[in-house]
Amino acid sequence: MSSPSEYTPPQVWTWNKPSGGQFASINRPIAGATHEKELPVGRHPFQLYSLGTPNGQKVTIMFEELLAAGHGGAEYDAWPIRIGDGDQFGSGFVAINPNSKIPALVDRSGPTPVRIFESGAILMHLAEKFGAFLPASGPARAECLSWLFWQMGSAPFLGGGFGHFYAYAPVKIEYAIDRYAMETKRLLDVLDRRLAETEYVAGDQYTIADMACWPWYGGLALGRAYNAAEFLDVQSYKNVQRWAKAIDARPAVKRGRIVNRMTGDPSEQLHERHDAGDFETRTQDKLAAAGG
Numbered sequence: 001m002s003s004p005s006e007y008t009p010p011q012v013w014t015w016n017k018p019s020g021g022q023f024a025s026i027n028r029p030i031a032g033a034t035h036e037k038e039l040p041v042g043r044h045p046f047q048l049y050s051l052g053t054p055n056g057q058k059v060t061i062m063f064e065e066l067l068a069a070g071h072g073g074a075e076y077d078a079w080p081i082r083i084g085d086g087d088q089f090g091s092g093f094v095a096i097n098p099n100s101k102i103p104a105l106v107d108r109s110g111p112t113p114v115r116i117f118e119s120g121a122i123l124m125h126l127a128e129k130f131g132a133f134l135p136a137s138g139p140a141r142a143e144c145l146s147w148l149f150w151q152m153g154s155a156p157f158l159g160g161g162f163g164h165f166y167a168y169a170p171v172k173i174e175y176a177i178d179r180y181a182m183e184t185k186r187l188l189d190v191l192d193r194r195l196a197e198t199e200y201v202a203g204d205q206y207t208i209a210d211m212a213c214w215p216w217y218g219g220l221a222l223g224r225a226y227n228a229a230e231f232l233d234v235q236s237y238k239n240v241q242r243w244a245k246a247i248d249a250r251p252a253v254k255r256g257r258i259v260n261r262m263t264g265d266p267s268e269q270l271h272e273r274h275d276a277g278d279f280e281t282r283t284q285d286k287l288a289a290a291g292g
Contacts, residue, residue, distance in 0.1 A: 026088075032094060034089040040077075048063070056103045066126065067276070080260045104116070105122050119212065158180075221241055
């Protein structure tokens with residue numbers, strides 16, 4: 001291992017210089033709103049404020065799966081939160097999520113609007129509300145929730161750990177990349193061993209555990225994350241590959257993964273979603289704009 005530059009942590013850390021890197025302009029050590037900005041409200045029972053990142057995809061996939069399963073009450077409006085522009089620090093968004101992270105949801109289906117933040121909490125809220133994609137009780141429910149929270153706990157190692165230091169950090173640090181690559185491969189092995197036993201993450205049924213895990217681990221397995229497929233040898237995880245491809249083929253997943261997406265192929269971006277027709281009309285508009 002190459003020798004790191006000498007660095008002695010100060011007795012008390014202070015924020016006295018930019019952190020550098022792609023996200024330096026939005027990183028800060030304090031919470032709260034930086035500006036006044038109200039959020040738009042559409043006509044559907046659910047108002048989602050998000051971005052088409054893995055955490056955002058979890059919720060839009062859930063909505064599209066609910067609608068595909070015939071739950072008409074799950075209609076939603078999806079509004080983009082452009083985190084690169086600091087939208088997450090607007091007063092309206094902070095009122096919904098004091099942690100200033102996407103996704104955040106307002107459930108307006110009842111007499112009093114209810115805010116829900118953190119993607120796992122949103123998945124559970126919707127699953128319990130519609131009685132779908134989460135076993136009602138017993139060992140099956142416990143297994144599903146265990147894998148849901150496994151993903152929630154492991155995401156920082158994969159995203160903020162490996163993803164940041166491998167793809168986004170302004171300086172490549174061998175120790176950091178080695179540390180988080182090791183942990184990411186361990187997590188892939190955990191999932192691969194589990195999927196050698198069962199068709200889906202929580203068992204024989206497709207659940208919110210799959211919807212939580214797939215945008216992160218499926219995206220990695222399918223070569224869509226951090227340009228790291230070869231580096232991590234993702235093809236060697238055969239059971240993860242099988243599972244990732246099967247879920248990728250689901251029509252609702254194909255729709256959900258492009259909602260609020262702002263980058264990549266224009267045909268796979270749907271900046272806002274207000275009804276099912278948006279997928280066809282907006283996609284065609286994007287293709288036309290791209291000369292397709």
